[in-house]
Amino acid sequence: MTPLDRIRSRLPRGARADAALAAAVFVVVAVGAEGQRLNRGGEALPSLVASWLLITAVCGALMFRRRHPVAVGWFTVLATGAYYLLSSVDGPLVIVPVVALYALAAQGRTGAATAMAAAMVVGVGAGALAGHSDVNGTAVFMLTGWLVAVVALGGVRHGRVAYAEEEARLRATEERLRIARELHDVIGHNISMINVQASAALHRLRKDPAQAEEALGAIKTGSKEALRELRATLGVLRRVDDEAPTAPVPGLARLDELVASAEPAGLTVRTVSTGTERPLPAPVDLAAYRIVQESLTNAARHGGASLVTIRLGYGTGELTLTVEDDGRGAADRPATAGGSGITGMTERARVLGGELTAGPRQNGGFTVRARLPYGTGGERTERGER
Template sequence: MGGWSGLRGRAADGILAGGVLLLVAAGSLRSLIGTREEPWSVTALSWVLIIAACGALYFGRRRPVAVAAVAVAATSAHYVISAYDGPLMIAPIVALYMIAAQGRIQAAVAVAALIVIATGAGTLAGAEDVNGVAVFMLTGWVVAMVALGWVRHSRQIYLREAEQRAAGEERLRIARDLHDVAGHHISLINVQAGTALHRFQRDPAQAEAALAAIKESSRDALRDLRATLGVLRQADEEAPTAPAAGLDRLGELVESARAAGLTVHVRSTGGDAPLSAGVDLAAYRIVQESLTNVVRHASASVATVRIERGPRAVLIDVADDGRGGAADAMGGGVRGMRERARALGGELTAGPGPDGGFLVRACLPHGNGAS
C-alpha cells in the first residue's frame, strides 16, 4: 500500500508540474511566432527557464522550499532577459502554496515577501509590463495562496487527529468488550474448577456438575469472543452471524452466576420494549461485569439485579450481600463500566451499599450516542 500511495503521489506531482507547464507554454507562444523582439538565443534561454521553473514543481511535495527558490530564481531571470511577458509567475505562486500546505508558515511568508519585493523592484526599475496595480494584485494572490495553504494544512492536522481519536476510541471499546467477555467467563470457570477439585473425592456428583458448568462457560466464552473479535475481521471475510449481546440474554448471565454458586434474583420493570443497540449492549455488559465482580471479589451468596426501563433512561442496580468495600477492590472493570455509561451520556456509581454489600447503579439515557 505504501508503494502504491507513493506511485499515486508521484503521478499527481507529474500532473501538477505538467499542467502548469502547459498553461505557461500556452501563454508564452508569442515568443515563438510573430515579429521577433529578441534574438533566438535569448528566446531559447527563456524557454529553458520556463521548463526549469515548472519542472521543479514535480519535487514540490518533497522539497517545497528548494523548489520555491528555483521557481522564483528562474522566473525572475526569465522576466529580466525576455522581451515577451508571460504567465510564468504561476510557478512560484504554486510553489508558495505547497510550502504553506506543509505547515512551514515562516518559510512561506519569507518566499511571499521575496516575490513581492522582487516584483516591486522590477516596477521601480522601469519594467513596462508591471505597474503599481499589478504589484498590488500580485500581493493579494500571494497572501491568498499562503492562507489557502495554511487552511489545508490545518484541516489535514484536524482530520489526522480525528482519525487517531476514532481509532483510540475503537481500541478502547474492543478492549472493554474483551475484558467483559473474557473476565466474566474465565472467572466462572475458575470458581467452578475450584469447586470441582474440592468436591472431586467427597461428592463426585457436584464435581460433575461443576465440570459441566465449566464446559458451558467455555463454550459461551468462545462464542462471545468470536462475536467481539469479528470487528477485526478482514474485509473479504464473512460477517459474524451471532446476534449482538443485549438484555434478552440476561438469563444466560444469571444461569452462569448461579452455576458458580451465587443466588441471583432478577427484578425487571417497565416492559420489554426494544432498546437501541448501544444502550442494550452497555446494559448487558454492566450487568455481566457486576456479576463477575460479585463472583470474583465479593464473597457474596446472594445478588439482586434490578432493571427499570423508563421513558427516558434504563436504570440498572446490581447489589450483593458480600463484604462491600471500595470500588478499587472490585477490579478494573468498574472503570470500564463507567466509561460505557459516560459514552452514552449516562452515569454509573459503584461502592458499598446502604444495607451492606456492594452496589452498582447505572443510568443509561435513550438515544445518546447509541446506534
C-alpha cells in the first residue's frame, strides 16, 4: 500500500466525513466573517445573532447532504442569500452553496445544480441592480464564472466515476465469461470421456467383462484428472497473492496427455506438425490446448468418430490449428451437440485477434480450423488469464 493509499484509508467516511466537512467549513466562514466584522466595527445585536444562526444552520446542513442532496442544496442557497441581506458583513458563507452545487453535479444531478446556480446569479444580479454597495457587475460576472466552473467540474467528476464503474462492470463480465469458458473446457472434456466410457462399460458388462473393467479403469483415471484440473482451476481463482501456480499450466506441451485420455474412448488420434516448433505466448498456448481438447470431446461424444487428425502449423506470426475427425457431420450430429463448446473456441480465437471456423467435411466428418496470432492481440488476454 502506497503512502497516499494509507492516508486515504485513515480519512473519515460517510457521516463522519460530512461532519468533518461541516466543521471545517464553519471554522473558515467564522474566521472570515469575524475578521471582516473587526475591520468594520460593531454590528447591531439582532443582526449579529441572525448572522451567526444562519452561518451555523448553513454549515450544519452539509451534514445531511448525502441523505437529502437537493433539499440541502436549495437550503444553503436560500439561507446564504438571507445571510447577505441581513448581515452587514460580507463573509465567505458563499462557499457552502458552492460545495453543495459541486456535490450535486458530481452525483449526476446537473439540472438541479444548474437551477441553483442560476438562482444565485439572479439573486446577486438583483442586488447589483438594487444598488447594494458590496455588489456590482464585476462581482456578478465573477460569480457566474465560478458557478459554471464548479458545475462543470462536478459533471466531469460524475462522468469519470460513471466511466470507471462501467469499465469495472465490463471487466467483471469478461472475467465471468472467461471463468465459465475455462470451467467448461476443464470439466467438459473429462466428463464427456467418462460418459462415453460408462456407456461402453454398461454395454460390455455381460458380454465382455474384461473390456468393461478396462472402461471402468478409464473412468477412474478420467475422474481423477477432472478433479485435479478442477482443483487447480479453483486454486487459481481463490489465489489472492502473486504466488506462482503449483500445477502445470495447460498447453501444447501436454498434448500427449490429452491424446492419451481420448484413446480409451475409442479415438485414434494422429498429430501432424509443420514448421519450426517454437515457444508460444501463454494465451496462444492455452487457447490451442483448449481448442484441441474441445474438438476431441465433440468427436468422441457427439460425432461418433474413430480417427482424429490434429495438424499444427507453426508460422512466423501465427499458429494454425486444424482438427479433423471421420465422424458425423454437423447436420447428422445429435441435438445435444448444440452447447457452448464451439462458441467458447471461437471466443478464444477472437480474443487473440484470430479466427475459428467449424463445420462438416465434404467427405464426411467434421473440421475445426483456427488461426491464432502470436502478436499483441494476446497481451491483454495474458494479463486476464493470470
